[in-house]
Amino acid sequence: MRIALGILGVLGAIFAPPWILLLIMSFLAFRYPAWEVLLIGLLIDLLWLPSGPLTQSLPLFTIVALVLVWGFEPLRSEFLISRR
Amino acid sequence: MNTQFSYHSLRGSGSRKGRRLIVATIIVILVLAIDGLSGGGIRTLVRAASARVWGAGSQAFSAISGSGFLSTRRALLGENEGLKQEVARLQAHAAALEVLQSENASLRRIVRLAEAGPGITTPIISSSRSSPYGTFMVGAGSKEGVVVGDLVVMGEGGSGGFVVGRVSEVSKHLSLATQIFAPNASTEATIRGASVILEGQGGGNARAEVPRAFSVSPGDVVLSARFRGRAIGVVGSVSDDPSSAYKNVYIGLPVGLDALQFVYVVSADR
Numbered sequence: 001m002r003i004a005l006g007i008l009g010v011l012g013a014i015f016a017p018p019w020i021l022l023l024i025m026s027f028l029a030f031r032y033p034a035w036e037v038l039l040i041g042l043l044i045d046l047l048w049l050p051s052g053p054l055t056q057s058l059p060l061f062t063i064v065a066l067v068l069v070w071g072f073e074p075l076r077s078e079f080l081i082s083r084r
Numbered sequence: 085m086n087t088q089f090s091y092h093s094l095r096g097s098g099s100r101k102g103r104r105l106i107v108a109t110i111i112v113i114l115v116l117a118i119d120g121l122s123g124g125g126i127r128t129l130v131r132a133a134s135a136r137v138w139g140a141g142s143q144a145f146s147a148i149s150g151s152g153f154l155s156t157r158r159a160l161l162g163e164n165e166g167l168k169q170e171v172a173r174l175q176a177h178a179a180a181l182e183v184l185q186s187e188n189a190s191l192r193r194i195v196r197l198a199e200a201g202p203g204i205t206t207p208i209i210s211s212s213r214s215s216p217y218g219t220f221m222v223g224a225g226s227k228e229g230v231v232v233g234d235l236v237v238m239g240e241g242g243s244g245g246f247v248v249g250r251v252s253e254v255s256k257h258l259s260l261a262t263q264i265f266a267p268n269a270s271t272e273a274t275i276r277g278a279s280v281i282l283e284g285q286g287g288g289n290a291r292a293e294v295p296r297a298f299s300v301s302p303g304d305v306v307l308s309a310r311f312r313g314r315a316i317g318v319v320g321s322v323s324d325d326p327s328s329a330y331k332n333v334y335i336g337l338p339v340g341l342d343a344l345q346f347v348y349v350v351s352a353d354r
Contacts, residue, residue: 011137011141012214013134013214014134014137014138014141014210014211014214015138015141015211015214016214017213017214018214018215018216033102033104033105035104035105035107035108038105038108038109038111038112039108039112041112042112042115042116043130044216045116046115046119046126046127046130046131047127047130047131047134047210047215048214048215048216048217048219048260049127049217049219050217050219050252050253050260050262051120051123051124051127051253052252057217059116060216060217061216062112062116065112066109066112069105069109070105070109073102073105
């Protein structure tokens with residue numbers, strides 16, 4: 001499941017609309033300690049973000065990925081690891 | 085005891101995964117830093133690879149949809165009936181078009197004499213819906229003479245056409261263009277001679293507010309002085325709320341960006 005979603009996320013960065021990627025990234029980050037969420041976020045920004053000063057071109061998807069991965073970490077630890 | 089052991093082993097596994105996350109975070113930050121320092125070296129490689137994947141994917145999709153593999157019998161019957169009606173309609177239009185074509189050919193000769201504006205016809209090599217930043221890739225770069233700021237025009241660039249984007253980044257054989265109607269982008273334009281501010285909504289669509297008394301109707305062409313007076317869209321619909329002093333004008337491109345295969349890149353100075 002995790003591998004399939006990871007591959008879907010990477011391919012989705014090229015083919016799918018951004019909201020689908022946000023769903024995939026959110027699910028992965030909520031369910032697993034998924035480093036691939038960071039990879040997907042980085043890939044989206046490298047592909048689509050025009051280069052320029054940080055004030056004009058903020059790598060939003062990388063930031064969202066970092067927030068998802070590290071923001072969901074306490075939730076995952078509490079609900080998905082400790083309760084087993 | 086057993087439960088405790090299991091708990092500890094899971095905590096141990098959790099900390100290993102935590103370390104992986106820390107390493108991944110450091111790598112991501114390093115990649116972004118290296119890309120920034122190298123002037124976009126990494127993103128150029130990633131985009132070139134993505135263009136190949138996009139090309140292979142769109143070819144595969146065309147082959148599958150062309151074979152009718154995904155069509156049901158009912159859908160095909162419906163499509164057949166629709167196509168018959170379309171043929172009848174097109175035959176009627178064809179006669180009228182012949183007259184217009186001869187007129188158009190003579191006008192084009194005059195236009196060519198008048199401007200002779202060079203440009204590059206290039207394919208769109210990415211999806212126009214996938215980018216959260218309203219960007220898309222075209223298959224021409226600095227080697228083909230594209231520079232940052234060039235206009236991406238759909239239709240015949242020589243005779244005006246519709247500006248769909250502006251080149252915002254160039255590599256050797258590939259450029260990244262930002263849509264005129266990228267989400268949250270605002271553009272000054274004129275409709276029937278009146279100045280309006282268009283708010284981009286992505287996907288080749290924009291919205292503007294005009295005073296209630298201002299006369300605007302679907303089909304009106306939207307021009308922009310920022311793009312040397314070229315057309316940037318067509319009024320699609322007008323929403324008139326009697327309780328408001330303004331009405332909303334929805335603007336789009338005559339052909340959706342998704343349907344475009346080729347665009348024309350022209351210099352912004354011409």
